[in-house]
Amino acid sequence: MDQLLVKNISKGCLKSYKVIFEKYYTMLYAYSNRLIHDPESAKEIVNDTFLKLWEHRKTLNREVDSIKPYLFQIAHNQCINHLKQASNKLKLEYLDGNVAAGYEITELEYEELQNAINQAIEALPTQRKQIFLMSRNEGLKYSEIAQQLGISPRTVETQIRRSLNYLREKINRFT
Template structure:
């Protein structure tokens, strides 16, 4: 295709003549895909880039100005789109690696904290006076209500409530270094009678 033919096709394209667009597409599509594949090393991505380019070429046909040959414009545009895709993929990969690294680091920190917290909770419960510890375990581990604990241990409901209050206060004081009162309170909140 000589420069005059290119100029004619380009002028017809700008006027919205679909025949000119089809001519360009048939003439350059495969060559542009091959070129994009060399840049991207990915056939599917290359085809996607070239198809997107042709869509944009049609949509923006009225505002396009070509200072070189039409062929040069087409290949330069596909090259720019391909390089943008490579940069975008590189940024996505770097971001994904950063997120994975951060998640792994946080997971280990959380796991260590959780192990320490569980250990300290168990030690704090074990340090409670025997009857208080028994009431606490019946409430929190076996899920018994205060009334059921009172009946089982032959105590008043008020005594069970008082012992649970003291147990929670003691645990809260011993575990305050974890600074997670919301978590703590939600795990050890008072059960209904």
């Protein structure tokens, strides 16, 4: 059924587009909201997901075997971008707050701090780094990470704690 709808969408059929929209909107919204914990932004992400579907409709027939994973991948990428933007905004607000509180930090110091954080993350052991990034960048819960990697949630918790301790140690000179 979805394959026929995808074929029709690739030809510009709005009725097929509407069917896909109605079929997957709620699932994509629930998924996006679970990742970013922001209902309004989740709605925007889902709307952007369907906008991208329509914008790329001419290549759908060649590139998409199944529409559901395609839509979820677009939404997932949109969520990651949203979280990165929110993270950058928080960093700037933190810096602005520190400047206002008399803890002045230059742009160069900020870049050095950011580089130190990135280098410290890259230096983590492979599995620890993967767990840390799944938690922080993808917003996954410990249980979800454990399930995906086939390890216990306790192991995930331990690895996150060790990662944070290591990062604190590496960037201690900036505090």
